[in-house]
Amino acid sequence: MNQTKSKMKTQDLVQTALMAALIAIGAFITIPLGPVPFTMQNFFVFMAGLLLVPKLAGLSVLIYVVIGLIGLPVFAGFTGGPQMIFAPTFGFLISFIIAAVLISKLAYGEKKFTKILGVLILAEVLFYVIGLPYMYIILTKVNGTPMTFQSTLAAGMIPFLIPDLLKAVLAALIAPKILTSLKRYKANNH
Numbered sequence: 202m203n204q205t206k207s208k209m210k211t212q213d214l215v216q217t218a219l220m221a222a223l224i225a226i227g228a229f230i231t232i233p234l235g236p237v238p239f240t241m242q243n244f245f246v247f248m249a250g251l252l253l254v255p256k257l258a259g260l261s262v263l264i265y266v267v268i269g270l271i272g273l274p275v276f277a278g279f280t281g282g283p284q285m286i287f288a289p290t291f292g293f294l295i296s297f298i299i300a301a302v303l304i305s306k307l308a309y310g311e312k313k314f315t316k317i318l319g320v321l322i323l324a325e326v327l328f329y330v331i332g333l334p335y336m337y338i339i340l341t342k343v344n345g346t347p348m349t350f351q352s353t354l355a356a357g358m359i360p361f362l363i364p365d366l367l368k369a370v371l372a373a374l375i376a377p378k379i380l381t382s383l384k385r386y387k388a389n390n391h
Contacts, residue, residue: 255309
């Protein structure tokens with residue numbers, strides 16, 4: 202019994218580390234669009250929430266953020282370090298941790314496309330609810346950039362709505378297939 206527990210813990214650690222690495226890879230796929238670049242990070246946050254239990258989903262994103270804050274260049278634009286707390290996009294990174302847990306709580310193991318997509322859209326709203334005010338505060342109060350509510354939306358949300366929806370659709374389509382394959386693999390190897 203102890204061997205099974207330890208094996209499962211190792212498997213959990215590997216899956217958590219893998220998702221953290223994939224989020225970092227998603228940050229490297231970047232198209233600069235002003236203060237908020239287009240990346241694939243949120244796609245892999247979606248996948249963490251859909252493929253891992255809540256604790257591990259949140260932990261995978263937290264590990265990614267902590268690794269970036271200690272200085273490894275894993276954030277968009279190959280950046281990292283504690284100064285990133287003052288980057289306009291850091292609020293989105295905070296929201297990713299919360300959203301990964303939320304996605305997992307609401308959709309882990311779910312097979313119905315519409316329910317998964319609804320949860321991912323809710324997570325995307327959470328990204329904006331946390332990320333946009335943070336971006337506004339950093340740009341206006343820390344950097345002294347004149348911004349209005351409309352210009353904040355134009356810089357941090359409007360260009361991303363369609364690409365983010367497409368990432369959510371893709372995640373909602375492939376995550377159940379991956380989870381089914383993982384469960385089948387586990388069943389055949391135990």
